């Protein structure tokens with residue numbers, strides 16, 4: 001395995017990729033900028049212009065292997081990940097580098113777990129997809145709520161946004177991701193009912209009570225990977241979905257010097273085991289910006305050895321979830337995490 005502080009960011013030209021490059025530098029790592037277009041890489045912000053740049057397409061396996069040579073980890077920020085995940089991960093593992101990505105797409109995570117676990121173990125590296133706002137954050141919160149346990153009768157994940165300014169990458173990824181979404185029912189991955197159940201959810205401040213619909217993302221696949229859960233349902237409030245489906249809504253705009261938009265989020269997790277119900281939630285700003293400290297925290301830990309060992313793994317399986325959440329709150333100032341025993345139940349029509 002490589003022991004270097006160089007981290008290749010594929011999709012460094014994108015909105016999320018730029019936040020990731022900034023965060024890697026803040027953490028003292030050395031980003032290598034990569035993407036499919038030399039022209040787009042030539043146009044990165046002036047503050048990134050001194051960094052190494054490597055243009056390569058994902059349908060060029062030899063080129064990908066050359067591009068990742070000499071880096072310790074690859075952070076893939078180029079979606080749809082159904083397109084980019086496997087080629088990048090194969091190249092990373094073949095050259096002895098860890099692989100991380102920020103996918104919200106369930107089938108992309110399933111494919112990586114299926115195809116890369118064996119090769120990653122053999123190469124002595126880790127493959128950790130979905131270490132991002134959608135996917136990884138809920139996985140970490142559920143793992144932390146279980147407090148060392150690995151079994152729950154019921155888990156509910158309710159993501160709430162006050163609005164959504166979607167990037168072009170989000171819109172394209174949403175359009176391409178046509179697979180039937182998965183939940184966990186009776187301990188097994190199962191298809192979400194159609195139409196998806198809807199109802200209301202009482203979020204912690206600042207959102208309060210909101211109309212929601214079941215809309216599972218990659219957290220279902222990651223949680224199923226390492227936790228024994230009887231029932232797992234995920235919800236999103238419907239107001240930001242209206243933004244997502246409105247082509248007139250613009251991409252996010254920076255409202256502070258770090259580039260964050262004014263968007264506010266809550267990720268609310270309720271875990272029931274027997275008579276014990278625990279609620280843990282994270283609040284913060286800008287789902288794209290917050291993805292950078294989340295995935296970079298993983299890269300830092302893979303490079304300094306604070307992870308569970310080689311192979312393909314869920315975020316809460318690869319890392320100490322409680323410690324990661326504390327680091328995101330304390331050091332990166334990215335989140336506020338709170339928990340409570342009591343829970344006033346939401347009303348979801350089933």
Ligand SMILES: NC(=O)c1ccc[n+]([C@@H]2O[C@H](COP(=O)([O-])OP(=O)(O)OC[C@H]3O[C@@H](n4cnc5c(N)ncnc54)[C@H](OP(=O)(O)O)[C@@H]3O)[C@@H](O)[C@H]2O)c1
Nearest residue numbers: 011013014015016036078079104132133134167168169173
């Ligand atoms: N799970 C989460 O919470 C989370 C958070 C943030 C982002 N994401 C996902 O991450 C992806 C990127 O989002 P974004 O906000 O950064 O979007 P964006 O600003 O539109 O950037 C998209 C990036 O992906 C690259 N790309 C797209 N298709 C590609 C392909 N076929 N081959 C190689 N590169 C390709 C683009 O390269 P060019 O510059 O050459 O066009 C660009 O670098 C999306 O899929 C989004 O859904 C997920």
